[in-house]
Amino acid sequence: MAWQLHPDGQVQVNGRWLRVGSEVSIKNRRGKYRYTGHALTQSGQLVLNFIGGPPNHEMMRSFYPDQIKTVHHLTKHPPRA
Numbered sequence: 001m002a003w004q005l006h007p008d009g010q011v012q013v014n015g016r017w018l019r020v021g022s023e024v025s026i027k028n029r030r031g032k033y034r035y036t037g038h039a040l041t042q043s044g045q046l047v048l049n050f051i052g053g054p055p056n057h058e059m060m061r062s063f064y065p066d067q068i069k070t071v072h073h074l075t076k077h078p079p080r081a
Contacts, residue, residue, distance in 0.1 A: 003046060003065040008069040011038055011048065016071035019049070026063055030054045032072065033061065 004012040011018045018024070022035045033052030039062075040046060047062050 005038070005046065007035070011046070012081040013048075013065045014042070015069045018071060023052075024050070024068050025072070026050075026061075027067050027069045031058075033063075036060075067078055 002030055018035045020035060020037065023032045024035065026033055031052055031054040033050035035037060036049045038046060038048050046065055049060065049062050051060055052058050074077065
């Protein structure tokens with residue numbers, strides 16, 4: 001799995017950019033997870049941090065980029081008049 005780290009903190013996974021607040025699905029996990037940031041391990045591996053999970057059981061979780069199944073597109077609605 002290829003990933004790319006941008007200097008401003010965004011991460012590209014599966015060809016889609018993860019920004020704080022982006023929602024993803026994780027392989028073999030229920031629910032959606034909201035991206036909160038990233039960290040590098042001592043060995044240089046990228047770890048992505050999320051909040052989410054099954055409804056009513058949300059928690060903070062960390063996953064490697066190869067565990068990301070789908071980066072969901074968030075639709076921005078125009079402000080209501």
